[in-house]
Amino acid sequence: MNRKTLALAAIAGALTPVLAACGGSDGEGKDGGTVVVGTTDRFTATKEEPAPLDPAYTYDTNAWNLLRQTVQTLMTQPRGDGLPVPEAARSCSFTDKGNERYVCELRDGLKFADGSDVTAADVKYSIERSLGISAETGVASLLNTIDTIETQGTRSIVFHLKTADATFPYKLATPVAGIVNPKKYAKDKLRNGFQVDGSGPYTFKAAVKDNTVTSVTYVRNPLYKGSLKVNNSQVDMRVFEDADAMGSAIEEGDIDVMTRTMSPSQIQKLDTSSDDSVHLVEMPGLEIRYLGFDTHAPTVRTKAVRQAMAQVIDRYALVSKVYGTQADPLYSLVPAGVVGHSNAFFNKYGNPSVDRARGLLNAAGIKTPVKFTLHYTTDHYGTATKQEFEVLRKQLNDSRLFDVTLQGHPWETFRPAEQKGEYDVYGMGWFPDFPDPDNFLAPFLDKNNILGSPYSNTTIQKTLIPQSRRMQDRLEAARSLTRIQDTVAEDVPVLPLWQGKQYIAARDDITGSEYALNSSSVLCLWELSHGVSQ
Known part of the structure; x- marks a missing residue:
């Protein structure tokens, strides 16, 4: 009998100040081993788009989902959706009635994957870098209500906005506001190619052929401090030429999870199949x-x-x-x-x-x-x-x-x-x-x-x-x-x-697949783990 999971998400209807994160234990989770994920998303560097993974440049869901695993943001969307909650931040809130002054306090002990400290100055540098580069993709427009950014000590960041913006906490959860290491990202120049460095839950390494990513290895970052609970030690992401090849791989057990993009016929087949080895998760x-x-x-x-x-x-x-x-x-x-x-x-x-x-x-x-x-x-x-x-x-x-x-x-x-x-x-x-x-x-x-x-x-x-x-x-x-x-x-x-x-297909021993995508198509690889077959 086919098992189809319906994962219900709550869409936010109001924005209120957020003072504490939820669901995390400083990034520590069980060791769920290596999870192998398939995708048909393409990641290519070209003359016209030489920096497909620079947070100051890319404005594409596929690339953003790579960045979200590695580049930390002040805020994040919580499990199951809802209002944004602090991630690299310990707390964030508007401090005025007009929604024009937004203050965040960083968590203690934040470090980039290379061991260097993450400070308020690095947050300021990263966001001002995105605004200054103002890439032709238009991604910097997400931050266009920012007037000035002020730091107070090593942990406090104050955003002074040009005009009221109740959606600003959401914008700080997007990769364009990701915190990058100034040692690795020049202030006025894009970082070409497929290298990514941050303070997020994983480190990142891409295998590349003919300027196109063929696979990605995510290894759990032991220095990560944040609200996300990482339930595996490694995620290997394999890029397939088409949905049929990806479907064959999950049927044969070569991959554990099948993500974007499945074909309508594949989804229909999984929905009606009597094979219990792979189950389909449907999400709003x-x-x-x-x-x-x-x-x-x-x-x-x-x-x-x-x-x-x-x-x-x-x-x-x-x-x-x-x-x-x-x-x-x-x-x-x-x-x-x-x-x-x-x-x-x-x-x-x-x-x-x-x-x-x-x-x-x-x-x-x-x-x-x-x-x-x-x-x-x-x-x-x-x-x-x-x-x-x-x-x-x-x-x-x-x-x-x-x-x-x-x-x-x-x-x-x-x-x-x-x-x-x-x-x-x-x-x-x-x-x-x-x-x-x-x-x-x-x-x-x-x-x-x-x-x-x-x-x-x-x-x-x-x-x-x-x-x-x-x-x-x-x-x-x-x-x-x-x-x-x-x-x-x-x-x-x-x-x-x-x-x-939205749909994800997962083999029977994979847990967390019902939380692996939220309503905004954010891929949450940290939710996946090998568990007991159900």
């Missing part, structure tokens, strides 16, 4: 997929074209045909399960209608069919991506209002081209940096957004986003958040498609 997820637009491009510059696409696309048909029960239709950038979510696109467009879409185009004087190329990445979001975009093309073309061609690209060329504005219409995914509605809106709509989109709405940027960040109780921010989502549905600078669930 906040991953979203969407279409992005160059709103200055002639093909989609007119709002009516983008609105007509929103009116034609049938999300239910798309999801059921490609992903089945593994995803749900999405009608806003803010997914269901996050405080402030509203079905803004459904409220505006209702059910798919070719007639209503035709009316939008006719009213704007747009000649049909509207011709454009829909770009997608072939190797970043899983094996079903190609099928997903074929279904989208068919839906649009069957309306006779559009004439769409498809073009797939490897991620290493897709992402730089998208950021340079080379695509009029393109498909992307978003794994949140933290489970707050701000992180599904500001990255796409604020200045210097992650897409390099020319779309700019002054009311959103100068009024609504700042208003929402003043509210520690995120329910109180709902009015501003709803207005932002309604504006996105009207202007369609991005077009949300679906929201996915």
Whole structure:
């Protein structure tokens, strides 16, 4: 009989001061031996992206999950989700009523893996380094509410913010705020290649061939002090060419855990299998997929074209045909399960209608069919991506209002081209940096957004986003958040498609797999261990 674990996560709805960490014993856990983990995530250094693992540069879930095992942050998301808690810090809190002064006190005895002390000055150096380098990936924008950083002695760090930012504790839990060793990371220069040094629960060593990581070895860091309980002595991560090869490896016992990205057919097979040797863990997820637009491009510059696409696309048909029960239709950038979510696109467009879409185009004087190329990445979001975009093309073309061609690209060329504005219409995914509605809106709509989109709405940027960040109780921010989502549905600078669930497969003697991913897709390798078969 197949065993399927449903791991339920609690999505945060309010931010309050945090004074003590939970769940840790200064990093000491049982010795669960070596756990072997499989992934299809690709890690490649190129001329365009030479520093894929520098915290000041990378803004990618795959790379962030490597960094989180090695580079410590002041805060972290706790087991099972919820509000961020101190990690390298002993305590952190806002010290003013306006949420503009945030103070953290470091734990005693923090050391980098090379034995040198971690001080408040190192925290200041690391975060100012990310801000100063201001990489073109846009990752530094997560820290853009910081005005100045002050240290008091060797353990106290004071953040003075430009404006109220109730989400700031979450941002200090992201790798861009990771604490790096000044001896290993130059202040004004990225660290190219695949070396990572920090004070986190593991040390890091990558095997590399042709500028691509083939495997990673994580060894428990004996000097680690923090809130995370490390339940194994080593994790070996192996990179597979595709999901089928990874699936064969877990069936044969060559790996213990299978992570991102399993194919929909693999998940379905595991869900219905009678084999007890491998079990499937299903978790709520906040991953979203969407279409992005160059709103200055002639093909989609007119709002009516983008609105007509929103009116034609049938999300239910798309999801059921490609992903089945593994995803749900999405009608806003803010997914269901996050405080402030509203079905803004459904409220505006209702059910798919070719007639209503035709009316939008006719009213704007747009000649049909509207011709454009829909770009997608072939190797970043899983094996079903190609099928997903074929279904989208068919839906649009069957309306006779559009004439769409498809073009797939490897991620290493897709992402730089998208950021340079080379695509009029393109498909992307978003794994949140933290489970707050701000992180599904500001990255796409604020200045210097992650897409390099020319779309700019002054009311959103100068009024609504700042208003929402003043509210520690995120329910109180709902009015501003709803207005932002309604504006996105009207202007369609991005077009949300679906929201996915998360899955891990583990062999029967592995414990902790139900905690190995949280809702933000953070991979928590320290949770895994060899245990007693159940």
